[in-house]
Amino acid sequence: MSESNKVLKKSKCDNVKGTSGAFQAPGPEVFENPGATSVLHESDFFVKTMLNAMVNPVCYKDRNGVYLGVNEIFTRQIVGLPEEEIVGSTLLEAALKVIEKFPERAFLDGQSLLERIKEWDRDDIELLKKGGKHTYEYEGICADGIRRVFLVNKSTFSNEIGEVRGLITVLQDITDRDEVQRTLREKGKKYRFITEQTEMIIYEFDFESNTGNLDGAVEEVTGYSVKDFQSIPPHVWMGYLHPEELDQVNENITKIQKEGGKYRQEFRFRKKDGTYFYAEDRGVCLLDESGRPYKLLGVIKDITERKLAHERIQKSEERYRSFIENFKGIAFQADENFIPNFLHGALEAITGYTEEEFMSQVQWKDIIDPKYLPLVIEEENKLRKIPGVFTVEVEYRIRDKRGETKWVHETCQKIPGRVGKPEIYQGVIYDITEKKRTEETLAKVDAARKKEIHHRIKNNLQVISSLLDLQAENFSKHEVCKTPKVVEAFKESQDRVISIALIHEELHENGETDTLDFSPYLEKLVDALFQTYRLGNARITLKKELEKNIFFDMDVAVPLGLIVNELVSNSLKHAFSDRDSGEIDIKLCREISPEQETDLCSENETKSRRETGFILTVSDDGTGISDAVDLENSDSLGLQLVKILVDQLEGEMEVKREKGTEFTIRISVAEKA
Known part of the structure; x- marks a missing residue:
């Protein structure tokens, strides 16, 4: 018999199988057939290769607790001994070899390794007696010195007649778990x-x-x-x-x-x-x-x-929602960035969008007309900056889901947050489209009415001017009435009527009803006076410095126009009586420049516009007014009229008599944009 057959003869065992019949060792008849020996070697090689390929430590022993085989990870990670020192040993014998080679592994948490080994060995003996499988949890120090916990799955295997022949053990590292x-x-x-x-x-x-x-x-x-x-x-x-x-x-x-x-x-x-x-x-x-x-x-x-408490709140919310759903406006609450947390009420009726669409797809600012969005943001910033509880109101246009334009009125209130919490904003939004349409209709009717009134006033003033002109001409034909002062009085009255008529003509031509772009009006008025009084003397020149885009309402435009009429007429009639040349200067400007105004009114532009000052200067380089003339108590009807009109405007007048005459008038009025 060959040496290999002797080895096989020595290690032969009964046919065995696992609990499922999958593991089966060769029977006695294999060793009488040399070809079967080769099959056995191939089978052993396959099993060994399969076990070494597994990532879990695996060992198996016979029914007496003697190791029959182990895989590589078991020897390398668990024991730290070569396979030949483990196979053929019992668990206790292998443990003694480990302690001899690695004395530092002899104890764990004050308990000797041998005591633990005895417990594990008793588990094996009990399982080998009754057969079957069981799962345990073991803890120990492995070959690399690391303390690990393993889930240990043990299963017996039997021969063909059901006798337990051995035990297979598979370990799973559960240290992290x-x-x-x-x-x-x-x-x-x-x-x-x-x-x-x-x-x-x-x-x-x-x-x-x-x-x-x-x-x-x-x-x-x-x-x-x-x-x-x-x-x-x-x-x-x-x-x-x-x-x-x-x-x-x-x-x-x-x-x-x-x-x-x-x-x-x-x-x-x-x-x-x-x-x-x-x-x-x-x-x-x-x-x-x-x-x-x-x-x-x-x-x-x-x-x-x-x-x-939640159920009570829920019932309260149901009552609140019932109220909101029948509410004709939109109630909202927004965070510190003015992003709504909820929108309830007639939301869909006003905007066409549902509450869900606003919470997931559409933002309220998305439907605001871009023209009015800066206004809304400005009001939000104002609300954010002013401390304490504060409320703003703003009207603007939106576009609903169908693309239709609607007007809404929003009232928003700031609610200061508690300590460490941001402020919130809440308010209501109403649909005021019908109200706005009614207002626009009334405004158009009112504008048409005012245009008609201005037109009629202008025509009536022209009629009055023509009558005065005819009357002055009629007086000049009678010797008894050829007094220059009489004719001049009629002429001055005619100029005053023309001054007022020009205002109504400008309003009518520009389509305005209650505001006048004053600088173009002054140019027309002064040009008309020059044509009347200069009498072909082209050497009397006119210099104009009139700031653009100054708008006044009728209560300011009419008296200021009459003031210019009187002062320019006075210069043309009296300043150059002893000379054939001269210059008249007219200046109109804001007392505060637009840049300064912007700096001063960053917080409230409306307030600064209410306080805008204007300076009107009418001067000439003529003979000047005598120092003997008392402007406060002048006999001149024109100068008396100027003083009355300045007082009416609550303005101030300053007169300089050096190198001619210079009238400076300061007023503070609400400029119309």
Whole structure:
């Protein structure tokens, strides 16, 4: 017999099989056939290759506890000894070899390795006696010096007649999972006092043993003691759930066990006195490497008061919503960035959009007419800057979902936030489209009426001017009435009428009804006076410096126009009586430049416009007014009229008599844009 056959003869054993019949050793008849020896070698090589390819440590032993084989990761990671020193040894014998080579591994947490080995060996002996499989959890220091925890799956294998012939062991490293459990247990201890004080229940459920532990304020919350819970199977307690929520909880538990991870659910649980309390259940389901649940860790909290308060609030909200839904406007609340948190009321009737569309697709600012968006933003900034409770009102146009234009009136109020909380804004929005259309219609009617009035006034003034002209001409034909002063008086009255008529002509031609662009009007008025009084003397020149875009209403334009008429006429008639040349200057400007005005009124432009000052200067380089003339008590009707009109405008007048005459008039009025 060859040496190889001797080896085979020495190590032959009965036919064996695993609990499923998958593992089978060769029988005695194999060794009588040389060809079968080759098959056996190939089978051993295949099994060994398969085991070494596994990432989990694997070993198997006979029914007497003697190792028959191990894979490479078992020798390298677990034991730290070569395969030949393990095979043929018992667990205890192999442990002694490990301690001899690695004395630092002899103890773990004060317990000797040999004592632990004896416990593990007893597990093997018990399993070999009764057969089957079992899962254990072992902890030890591995060959690399690292402390690890393993989930140990052990399964016996039998021969064809069912006799147990050995044991296969597969180890799975669960160190990380164990650390999580350990941490959670430590935290559980730390938080036990807190849970008792806050009426919370901490629980732990083990799926493998189908047992659970409870801690915390169990009796205070449920009325049952911890002993009551431990004496009744967990599935029985499911019957204590409220019938309306039982199916949902069962569905949740099935999902939790399948997916693992964190979970949260609410349900009602029947207390010992028969009443129910609302429970909030938060926890985590831990899965092993194969995806099977092995533990639940969680906290149950009594939220009865919170739920009842929520129900009361919900009923209140239902009443509020009923009110809002019948509300003809839109009630809103917005965050510190003016982004609405809710919009309730006649939202769809006004905008065409639903509340859901505004919360997910459309922003309120998206529907504001771009022309009015700066105005809305300006009011928002004003509301944001002013401290305390404050309210603004603004009217603007929007475009609804159909593209139609509508007018809305918004009232928005700032509500200061509590300490550390941002401010919020709330208010109402009303549809004022019909009101605006009515106002626009009335405004058009009023504008047409004013145009007609201006037109008639202008015509009537022209008639009066013509009558005065005819009367002056008629006086000049009679010797008794040829006094120049009489004719001049008629002429001056005619000029004053023309001054007023020009205003109405400008308003009528420009389509305005109550405001006048004053500088173009002054140019026409002064040019008309020059044509009347200069009498062909082109050497008397006119210099004009008139600022553009100054708009006055009728109450300012008429008296200021008459003032210019009197002063320019006076210069043309009297300033150059002893010479044939000269110059008349007219200036009109704002007393505060637009740049200064912007700087001064950044907070409130409207206020600054109410306080805009204007300077009118009429001067000539003629002979000048004598110092003997008292302007306050002048006999001249024209100068008396000027003083009366300046007082009417609540202005100030200053007169300089050097190198001619210079009248400077300052007024402060509401300039019309």
